[in-house]
Amino acid sequence: MLIAEAWLPASSDRNIMPNPRQRAPSRRPHWIISLLLFVCIAAIALYVYPPQRYSACYLLSSKVCGPFTEWLPPVRRARVYTDDELFARVVISDILSVHVVESKNPKIAFMFLTPGSLPFEKLWERFFLGHEDRFSIYVHASREQPAHVSPLFIGKEIHSEKVAWGKISMVDAEKRLLANALQDKDNQHFVLLSESCVPLHNFDYVYNYLLGTNVSFVDCFEDPGPHGTGRYSEHMLPEIEKEDFRKGAQWFSVKRQHAVLILADSVYYTKFKLYCRPGMEGRNCYADEHYLPTFFSMVDPTGIANWSVTHVDWSEGKWHPKAYRARDVTFEIFKSISSIDESIHVTSDSKKLIQRRPCLWNGMKRPCYLFARKFYPEALDNLLHLFSNYTIV
Numbered sequence: 590m591l592i593a594e595a596w597l598p599a600s601s602d603r604n605i606m607p608n609p610r611q612r613a614p615s616r617r618p619h620w621i622i623s624l625l626l627f628v629c630i631a632a633i634a635l636y637v638y639p640p641q642r643y644s645a646c647y648l649l650s651s652k653v654c655g656p657f658t659e660w661l662p663p664v665r666r667a668r669v670y671t672d673d674e675l676f677a678r679v680v681i682s683d684i685l686s687v688h689v690v691e692s693k694n695p696k697i698a699f700m701f702l703t704p705g706s707l708p709f710e711k712l713w714e715r716f717f718l719g720h721e722d723r724f725s726i727y728v729h730a731s732r733e734q735p736a737h738v739s740p741l742f743i744g745k746e747i748h749s750e751k752v753a754w755g756k757i758s759m760v761d762a763e764k765r766l767l768a769n770a771l772q773d774k775d776n777q778h779f780v781l782l783s784e785s786c787v788p789l790h791n792f793d794y795v796y797n798y799l800l801g802t803n804v805s806f807v808d809c810f811e812d813p814g815p816h817g818t819g820r821y822s823e824h825m826l827p828e829i830e831k832e833d834f835r836k837g838a839q840w841f842s843v844k845r846q847h848a849v850l851i852l853a854d855s856v857y858y859t860k861f862k863l864y865c866r867p868g869m870e871g872r873n874c875y876a877d878e879h880y881l882p883t884f885f886s887m888v889d890p891t892g893i894a895n896w897s898v899t900h901v902d903w904s905e906g907k908w909h910p911k912a913y914r915a916r917d918v919t920f921e922i923f924k925s926i927s928s929i930d931e932s933i934h935v936t937s938d939s940k941k942l943i944q945r946r947p948c949l950w951n952g953m954k955r956p957c958y959l960f961a962r963k964f965y966p967e968a969l970d971n972l973l974h975l976f977s978n979y980t981i982v
């Protein structure tokens with residue numbers, strides 16, 4: 590009915606409202622013609638544009654339809670899984686349903702993805718000291734052998750390969766770190782960090798935050814703009830449809846089950862390896878920003894928090910996020926980052942829609958972030974000086 594009303598010529602009929610009965614008979618032929626015309630147009634439109642996702646919206650432009658799609662349940666085309674997809678889905682759901690054997694001595698794996706030396710080893714050492722049996726460290730150094738200043742990091746390098754920014758080799762390095770860290774059965778949570786990351790809280794806080802919940806912290810949102818779904822390629826069909834495509838920051842922290850899932854998957858990984866790369870079909874797609882958010886939102890959407898526990902400041906709106914220099918490192922800046930308790934996502938289309946969600950930890954609103962990036966190496970002294978103050982909790 591909504592459709593018919595919207596399509597009928599309203600203005601001429603409004604004029605006759607005061608006396609509709611008298612005028613009605615003489616208008617009947619017009620009505621019949623209009624109705625016939627409408628049915629014809631509808632039939633042609635249906636033929637040319639068969640209904641896809643929103644069955645009630647096929648005749649209206651997306652602008653008119655926008656408000657309705659909010660409350661219409663999405664109708665997916667029924668699709669028969671390919672063999673590969675079927676096998677992957679079965680393996681994935683089996684991994685997710687198996688009860689995880691809890692370790693007697695659960696540890697967190699801190700996985701550093703870096704080109705070379707880690708400028709904040711001294712700071713991390715302060716963070717780790719006194720908690721020796723509750724963490725393990727893995728370093729993937731893709732360019733040069735790191736020089737260590739803390740004994741905690743000596744001998745923690747894994748076999749590494751070259752990593753090119755924005756390419757699948759980045760995801761491969763993440764998987765290499767996970768494969769090494771998973772070999773220690775005590776590792777129950779796996780945190781990916783870069784050389785420019787610093788801790789925002791003390792060890793106990795981070796440990797209890799990550800191990801005290803069942804979710805992985807994988808950043809994930811639907812961005813209809815050019816830096817989101819605009820990077821999708823139809824070559825990803827049939828397994829990955831356009832509406833499955835998600836975006837999120839690379840810096841994840843995942844529970845053990847999810848770490849295994851990442852290594853078990855090759856179907857979705859292969860799609861990103863082949864069809865999400867810089868220069869793909871004249872656009873740039875970066876697998877490290879899309880593969881895991883898309884993968885988890887397809888196979889275990891309620892198992893991820895949808896935000897990353899690593900803070901980064903994009904508010905300057907530049908190509909790279911804000912990087913903190915020595916003079917920026919103050920008690921106040923740490924206080925303000927560690928008190929953020931809402932995650933914010935902004936779409937990259939012209940609307941620049943801002944999505945704000947409370948950071949819910951086991952249903953309670955809590956600070957979102959445990960780590961922050963990006964810090965210049967020159968910030969080290971100030972960080973060390975402030976560390977015991979800003980990490981009181």
Ligand SMILES: *[C@@H]1O[C@H](CO)[C@@H](O)[C@H](O)[C@H]1NC(C)=O
Nearest residue numbers: 800801802803804950951952
């Ligand atoms: C984790 O999941 C299990 C089973 O699904 C549930 O019993 C338990 O309460 C959850 N733990 C937390 C911290 O949410």
Ligand SMILES: *[C@@H]1O[C@H](CO)[C@@H](O)[C@H](O)[C@H]1NC(C)=O
Nearest residue numbers: 804886890891892893894895
């Ligand atoms: C994350 O977002 C998905 C929708 O993409 C939703 O189904 C899921 O519940 C969200 N996770 C949490 C923990 O809120």
Ligand SMILES: *[C@@H]1O[C@H](CO)[C@@H](O)[C@H](O)[C@H]1NC(C)=O
Nearest residue numbers: 919920974975976977978979
């Ligand atoms: C650390 O905190 C103490 C007490 O709150 C304060 O006296 C001291 O000046 C702080 N140090 C720095 C470097 O901010």
